[in-house]
Amino acid sequence: MKQAMYFVFAGISVLLFFYTIDLIFYGTPLDAGLYFNQKIFYYHVPQAFVLFLAVIVAGVASLLYIKRRDGRYDDVAEAAGEVAVLFGAMMLVSGSIWGKAAWGVWWQWDARLTTSLLLWMLMVGYMLVRKYGGPSADRLAAGLAIFGAVNIPLVYFSVKIWRTLHPEASVVPGLQGSMRTTFWLSVLLFQIVFVLLLIARVGQSRIQRQVREVRERALDAGLLD
Amino acid sequence: MRRLYTILSAGAVLGLAGPAVAQNPGDTPAPAAQADPATGSSNRARSSQSPAGGLAAVSGEDAAAAPARADGGTIPPAELKSACERALRDDAEWREALGRQLTGALLASLDQRVDDAEPDQPAKKRKLEPWVEQLSTEIERKIHQRENRAIQRNNNHVIMAYAALWALVLGFVVFMWNRQRALKAEIAQLQLEVEEAAADDE
Amino acid sequence: MEFLSQVAAVAWKDLRVEFRSREILYTMTFFAAMVLLIFSFAFVTREGVVLPDVIPGILWVAVAFSGTLGLSRAFDRERESDTMRGLLLAPCSRTAIFLGKAIGIATFILIVEIVVVPMTAVLFGAPLFDHAVPLVLILILATIGYSVVGSVFAAMLLRTRSRDVLLPVVLYPILVPLLIAGTKATAALLEGAGDPTAVADLDAAYFWIKFLAVYDMIFIATALWTFESLVIE
Amino acid sequence: MSIRSISVSNVTKRYGLHRALAGVSLELDAGSLCALLGPNGAGKSTLLGILSTLVRASSGQVAYRRDDGDERDPLALRRQIGVLAHSSFMYGELTGLENLAFYGQLYGVAEARARAQALLDDVELDERARNRPARTYSRGMLQRLALARALLHDPTVLLLDEPFTGLDRTGASSLANALADAKQSERILLVVTHDLEAIAGLTDHVVVLKRGKLVHEDRRSQAVGRADELGFSYEDLKTIYHQHTG
Numbered sequence: 038m039k040q041a042m043y044f045v046f047a048g049i050s051v052l053l054f055f056y057t058i059d060l061i062f063y064g065t066p067l068d069a070g071l072y073f074n075q076k077i078f079y080y081h082v083p084q085a086f087v088l089f090l091a092v093i094v095a096g097v098a099s100l101l102y103i104k105r106r107d108g109r110y111d112d113v114a115e116a117a118g119e120v121a122v123l124f125g126a127m128m129l130v131s132g133s134i135w136g137k138a139a140w141g142v143w144w145q146w147d148a149r150l151t152t153s154l155l156l157w158m159l160m161v162g163y164m165l166v167r168k169y170g171g172p173s174a175d176r177l178a179a180g181l182a183i184f185g186a187v188n189i190p191l192v193y194f195s196v197k198i199w200r201t202l203h204p205e206a207s208v209v210p211g212l213q214g215s216m217r218t219t220f221w222l223s224v225l226l227f228q229i230v231f232v233l234l235l236i237a238r239v240g241q242s243r244i245q246r247q248v249r250e251v252r253e254r255a256l257d258a259g260l261l262d
Numbered sequence: 263m264r265r266l267y268t269i270l271s272a273g274a275v276l277g278l279a280g281p282a283v284a285q286n287p288g289d290t291p292a293p294a295a296q297a298d299p300a301t302g303s304s305n306r307a308r309s310s311q312s313p314a315g316g317l318a319a320v321s322g323e324d325a326a327a328a329p330a331r332a333d334g335g336t337i338p339p340a341e342l343k344s345a346c347e348r349a350l351r352d353d354a355e356w357r358e359a360l361g362r363q364l365t366g367a368l369l370a371s372l373d374q375r376v377d378d379a380e381p382d383q384p385a386k387k388r389k390l391e392p393w394v395e396q397l398s399t400e401i402e403r404k405i406h407q408r409e410n411r412a413i414q415r416n417n418n419h420v421i422m423a424y425a426a427l428w429a430l431v432l433g434f435v436v437f438m439w440n441r442q443r444a445l446k447a448e449i450a451q452l453q454l455e456v457e458e459a460a461a462d463d464e
Numbered sequence: 465m466e467f468l469s470q471v472a473a474v475a476w477k478d479l480r481v482e483f484r485s486r487e488i489l490y491t492m493t494f495f496a497a498m499v500l501l502i503f504s505f506a507f508v509t510r511e512g513v514v515l516p517d518v519i520p521g522i523l524w525v526a527v528a529f530s531g532t533l534g535l536s537r538a539f540d541r542e543r544e545s546d547t548m549r550g551l552l553l554a555p556c557s558r559t560a561i562f563l564g565k566a567i568g569i570a571t572f573i574l575i576v577e578i579v580v581v582p583m584t585a586v587l588f589g590a591p592l593f594d595h596a597v598p599l600v601l602i603l604i605l606a607t608i609g610y611s612v613v614g615s616v617f618a619a620m621l622l623r624t625r626s627r628d629v630l631l632p633v634v635l636y637p638i639l640v641p642l643l644i645a646g647t648k649a650t651a652a653l654l655e656g657a658g659d660p661t662a663v664a665d666l667d668a669a670y671f672w673i674k675f676l677a678v679y680d681m682i683f684i685a686t687a688l689w690t691f692e693s694l695v696i697e
Numbered sequence: 698m699s700i701r702s703i704s705v706s707n708v709t710k711r712y713g714l715h716r717a718l719a720g721v722s723l724e725l726d727a728g729s730l731c732a733l734l735g736p737n738g739a740g741k742s743t744l745l746g747i748l749s750t751l752v753r754a755s756s757g758q759v760a761y762r763r764d765d766g767d768e769r770d771p772l773a774l775r776r777q778i779g780v781l782a783h784s785s786f787m788y789g790e791l792t793g794l795e796n797l798a799f800y801g802q803l804y805g806v807a808e809a810r811a812r813a814q815a816l817l818d819d820v821e822l823d824e825r826a827r828n829r830p831a832r833t834y835s836r837g838m839l840q841r842l843a844l845a846r847a848l849l850h851d852p853t854v855l856l857l858d859e860p861f862t863g864l865d866r867t868g869a870s871s872l873a874n875a876l877a878d879a880k881q882s883e884r885i886l887l888v889v890t891h892d893l894e895a896i897a898g899l900t901d902h903v904v905v906l907k908r909g910k911l912v913h914e915d916r917r918s919q920a921v922g923r924a925d926e927l928g929f930s931y932e933d934l935k936t937i938y939h940q941h942t943g
Contacts (some may be wrong), residue, residue: 484790550786
């Protein structure tokens with residue numbers, strides 16, 4: 038049943054992908070200021086949403102892991118971490134391209150971009166810790182994920198106050214008409230893709246853990262040595 | 263029909279939709295091309311003026327009086343015009359010189375146009391032949407239109423972005439695929455080990 | 465009650481051992497001073513003057529880096545002499561040990577700051593001490609936050625092979641808000657450095673001080689709540 | 698509440714894929730000294746680590762029995778366990794007395810300083826020595842200080858990991874006497890050592906570990922409290938050791 042649901046959602050995401058592509062290039066009028074480059078906006082902001090969500094998922098899963106000592110949560114945390122790194126990378130690429138079009142420079146110390154970059158660095162650190170942490174890497178990574186997730190609002194506010202000289206209105210509510218629907222459709226698209234990748238990745242780390250546990254149990258039972 | 267075609271192409275290139283941006287009205291960018299009512303008329307005005315007079319005007323001095331014939335009578339304009347055309351046709355060098363002078367004047371007018379735009383510059387108004395004025399506005403409009411279309415068209419820039427994003431996702435999926443295969447191999451290997459060990463124990 | 469006495473015992477032991485050997489204090493102070501000098505190569509202009517709004521950055525980077533040095537050394541020393549096992553064998557919760565160590569490290573960093581802050585003021589001619597009260601508040605709050613978060617991760621990294629490398633990797637992303645707050649608060653204090661008339665942007669400084677207090681509270685709560693289960697073998 | 702006996706049932710310990718202990722089961726009773734013998738890497742220290750609540754067993758249980766049932770709370774357990782390890786757990790910069798006072802406070806010992814002074818007298822560390830930094834101590838002095846630390850909170854379980862290494866003759870014999878007294882006062886003693894001669898006569902329970910497995914266990918029922926009737930002699934221990942680890 039789960040398998041079927043998975044492919045149903047995969048199908049939906051493919052359809053939604055075509056539909057959003059069509060909407061983005063045809064359905065929405067050109068932005069007065071940015072003309073064509075504004076089109077990247079429909080992908081850039083949803084990715085940032087996914088990055089924030091993935092970090093929160095990793096934090097909560099890690100918290101459950103250390104409180105309940107159950108390997109399954111650790112798999113979810115590891116998966117969420119890796120997917121967060123992926124979406125963070127996508128967000129930074131699209132962000133800098135939009136920056137190039139909007140402000141003419143590849144990187145702009147804009148509050149939101151900086152916060153996302155810091156979050157992304159956190160998750161890259163998370164991957165490093167998982168890879169080089171040695172035997173206690175899982176608990177160490179869990180600690181980092183928990184502290185990292187708690188850190189999100191603090192990073193957001195401190196960077197926001199540091200970087201925004203003038204509080205400019207956030208772009209999202211300003212959209213109207215077809216721009217708005219397209220935007221929220223792309224957000225939906227990315228949420229689905231995020232969940233799909235997450236589930237696949239969780240399955241994988243679960244298998245890895247189970248293989249390791251089988252090997253360990255076999256060792257305990259003296260079967261292997 | 264055009265949209266369907268684009269969607270298929272988008273699917274084929276996974277988001278690399280190469281949309282031929284239809285010039286549907288909804289799409290025309292904000293800076294509407296100012297339809298220049300005068301263009302039509304300026305062509306007619308130019309042909310009536312004799313090129314020689316135009317030449318003088320181009321170099322900025324006042325228009326000289328009509329040329330006199332050796333025997334004191336004035337040369338009728340039509341004869342003058344055909345002689346000039348013949349000369350232009352035969353003497354390539356002169357034609358080229360004339361051309362260069364003409365473009366020089368045009369460039370001067372465009373420069374002046376830029377100067378006028380400068381807020382702090384004192385507007386050095388130089389009297390230019392009207393047809394030169396029109397020609398330069400027309401060129402300027404053409405440049406603007408080309409810029410405009412380029413901006414509209416510079417989707418390669420944005421398409422590259424979309425492509426990069428989906429390439430990243432694809433890369434991730436491939437990366438997971440390989441890891442999946444490695445996992446399957448490890449499981450098979452573990453299976454083997456366990457069976458062997460079980461066999462030994464009996 | 466016993467928890468507090470154990471925390472006090474560990475903290476007191478750390479301070480006494482350190483004041484006897486002063487190993488960490490000297491190395492940290494020297495390192496912080498060196499960081500200041502290295503930065504001066506970068507920021508002192510030809511006329512020998514440093515741009516005013518760079519000074520807080522220099523100060524806080526020096527404190528942050530020397531803090532990491534002190535942190536890893538304080539825990540390494542326990543591991544090398546195997547006294548950490550003595551502590552773990554004692555009937556006190558891991559959190560008590562962690563808090564004791566955190567207090568110790570906070571004191572070390574404060575002592576280093578006592579040396580480094582005047583040094584910055586002298587070297588770069590920054591009128592830091594015009595508003596001493598907010599400055600001291602900033603330093604104390606930031607040091608508390610730094611040592612709590614730092615001790616949690618240093619303790620977790622105790623037995624990891626590549627701990628010296630991993631500590632900064634783990635610590636700095638979490639410390640970003642603290643470093644921003646510290647730097648911006650100090651910058652606010654130096655706001656009117658140029659002309660005597662301008663009064664330093666005190667309310668901005670006090671905003672950042674409140675921010676630091678919130679940061680400390682959040683992370684002390686998180687540390688107390690999760691530390692025990694983070695380090696149980 | 699003192700611990701009367703410790704029962705280890707089928708305990709295993711794995712570090713990643715390396716198996717340190719494979720299903721060890723044994724009983725330790727009050728008033729007996731168990732010698733844990735075996736080649737290096739046999740898992741002796743790991744077992745000791747598990748018993749001292751420092752290391753968590755991968756599988757299997759360890760039950761600490763009190764008169765009125767099992768003791769579960771790790772903090773209370775640690776109050777009952779004293780460990781004398783190869784390393785002394787002492788802070789070099791602190792004096793002997795300060796070290797003991799510190800641990801006394803940690804263990805919640807009433808009047809830690811007085812108790813420390815008394816123990817330092819027992820282990821014959823004179824006034825001048827106890828006020829010198831521990832890093833200036835000789836190996837023997839450090840060992841005596843560590844023994845004082847292990848006995849500071851009057852534990853009913855005493856775990857000793859290679860306590861005799863590096864000790865001279867007098868040091869070893871004074872430690873042996875201390876162990877005899879501890880046995881006398883009905884404590885549970887477990888000694889991990891290679892130094893068979895030092896524990897000869899004191900041991901009434903021998904366990905031999907090899908590559909994480911318990912290969913031999915032998916008890917010599919010695920009437921409790923009768924120190925004069927020797928348990929395993931040196932020769933017995935030597936033969937057992939070579940027999941099972943040859």
